[in-house]
Amino acid sequence: MAKPTAAAVSPVIDERGPVVMIGIAGLFLAALVALDTGGRGVALFALGGALGAVFLGFQYGFASAWRRFLTGGEAMGLAAHFLLIGLCALVFLGAPTMGLDAAGSIAPVSVSLVIGAFLFGIGMQLANGCGSGVLFSFGGGSGRMMVALPFFILGSLLGSFMLPTALALGSLGQIPIAAGDTALPGLAVNLALIVVAGGGFFWLGRRRGEVMPRRLLAASLTIAVLCWLVFALSGQPWGVTFGFTLWGAKIAAALGVPVDGFAFWRWPGPRRALDHSVLADVSSLMDFGMVLGAGAMAAAGGALRRQDWPPARQLVGAALGGVLMGIGARLGFGCNIGAFLAGIASGSLHGWIWFVMAMAGSWVGIRARPQFGMTA
Amino acid sequence: MARLTPKFAYILVLLAGLALAIGDHLASRSMAGLGAPSDLGNACAPCGAPCTK
Numbered sequence: 001m002a003k004p005t006a007a008a009v010s011p012v013i014d015e016r017g018p019v020v021m022i023g024i025a026g027l028f029l030a031a032l033v034a035l036d037t038g039g040r041g042v043a044l045f046a047l048g049g050a051l052g053a054v055f056l057g058f059q060y061g062f063a064s065a066w067r068r069f070l071t072g073g074e075a076m077g078l079a080a081h082f083l084l085i086g087l088c089a090l091v092f093l094g095a096p097t098m099g100l101d102a103a104g105s106i107a108p109v110s111v112s113l114v115i116g117a118f119l120f121g122i123g124m125q126l127a128n129g130c131g132s133g134v135l136f137s138f139g140g141g142s143g144r145m146m147v148a149l150p151f152f153i154l155g156s157l158l159g160s161f162m163l164p165t166a167l168a169l170g171s172l173g174q175i176p177i178a179a180g181d182t183a184l185p186g187l188a189v190n191l192a193l194i195v196v197a198g199g200g201f202f203w204l205g206r207r208r209g210e211v212m213p214r215r216l217l218a219a220s221l222t223i224a225v226l227c228w229l230v231f232a233l234s235g236q237p238w239g240v241t242f243g244f245t246l247w248g249a250k251i252a253a254a255l256g257v258p259v260d261g262f263a264f265w266r267w268p269g270p271r272r273a274l275d276h277s278v279l280a281d282v283s284s285l286m287d288f289g290m291v292l293g294a295g296a297m298a299a300a301g302g303a304l305r306r307q308d309w310p311p312a313r314q315l316v317g318a319a320l321g322g323v324l325m326g327i328g329a330r331l332g333f334g335c336n337i338g339a340f341l342a343g344i345a346s347g348s349l350h351g352w353i354w355f356v357m358a359m360a361g362s363w364v365g366i367r368a369r370p371q372f373g374m375t376a
Numbered sequence: 377m378a379r380l381t382p383k384f385a386y387i388l389v390l391l392a393g394l395a396l397a398i399g400d401h402l403a404s405r406s407m408a409g410l411g412a413p414s415d416l417g418n419a420c421a422p423c424g425a426p427c428t429k
Contacts, residue, residue, distance in 0.1 A: 021391075037409055040410060107425075108420050108421060108425070108428075143385070146389055160423075163423070163425060164425075171428060173420070234410065236414060264425075267413070268419075269411075269415060269416045270413050272411055275404070275405060277405075279401050280411060285410065304382075308382060333421045333422060342422070
């Protein structure tokens with residue numbers, strides 16, 4: 001039997017330089033955040049860091065779990081995702097009863113949503129990661145994600161230019177499930193739907209002889225607690241991809257692109273984000289935290305040193321996947337976190353439609369993976 | 377030719393990203409509170425897209 005390596009037995013801080021660098025960067029950013037937005041900003045920055053460390057530590061991903069389901073029928077990953085969504089729904093939908101000054105994420109059911117989620121699904125299979133996956137893997141030093149992330153940012157900026165036109169293609173507006181009911185019956189209906197979906201995937205997995213890995217259970221529970229804290233502190237569910245859009249717009253504006261000439265950037269919310277610091281936007285701030293949290297975790301465990309570049313064809317796939325995810329995230333109102341998790345957990349029909357369309361896109365993306373040197 | 381390792385590239389990209397973020401922060405108007413696009417303007421989506429009939 002092979003002897004376990006020292007790093008596998010106990011993660012040791014064997015990359016002191018990057019750990020110290022990331023620690024100093026984190027403290028410096030936290031100090032800047034504290035000066036402008038106080039303790040709430042610092043807490044959300046720290047929560048982003050914790051999410052990065054937890055996602056990387058547990059290797060909690062969406063793209064690979066969906067791929068394993070579509071190619072081999074392995075369903076426990078999806079069951080774990082719905083467990084996480086159900087736990088989040090308890091707080092997101094129960095917020096009024098708990099007296100929380102926070103609201104869920106309910107986006108329009110529109111042609112834009114259908115197109116965006118489908119493109120996102122293709123992209124996440126080509127890049128080997130979704131919004132959170134790209135971010136925490138980038139934070140962990142992944143060469144693939146060092147290519148995927150800038151293209152995700154570019155795609156996200158392009159998506160922001162396209163969204164007003166895409167919205168004009170048709171929309172049924174926001175459709176909350178069980179709307180009009182009082183809080184508790186609405187919560188019960190939504191939880192029942194989540195339990196049916198999650199239970200269905202669990203049943204499919206059990207039928208194949210799968211067991212729910214403890215790692216997935218622990219990760220789902222930990223991430224749910226962090227999502228509750230983000231919701232309570234920021235007043236809304238955790239979202240990843242608007243931060244990318246904002247970074248893209250800021251860089252483009254600095255390069256002389258007339259970003260504010262596009263309709264999206266004249267809407268009040270995006271306009272405010274563009275006018276102020278990247279550290280004053282919740283999504284962007286938490287994204288920085290997530291990168292640094294994952295980076296610290298990877299450096300402490302020696303993972304940075306073990307990274308290698310994937311073959312060039314796979315990097316082309318990562319770039320294309322990044323662009324598709326970026327466009328898809330803007331047209332589809334978010335990624336696996338902002339649309340799938342937050343949408344369904346908020347009782348919004350758009351979250352379920354996003355799930356179906358992104359799964360369909362993943363099916364296409366999986367079939368395209370061999371063109372980029374990856375297994376289907 | 378020396379090979380650019382992912383670790384070295386990562387550190388460069390991370391430092392460049394942090395420099396950009398800090399530069400943007402210092403050059404931006406201050407805001408006494410965090411915000412999100414959906415906070416303003418009759419937004420119907422997390423990205424701040426307005427409600428349309």
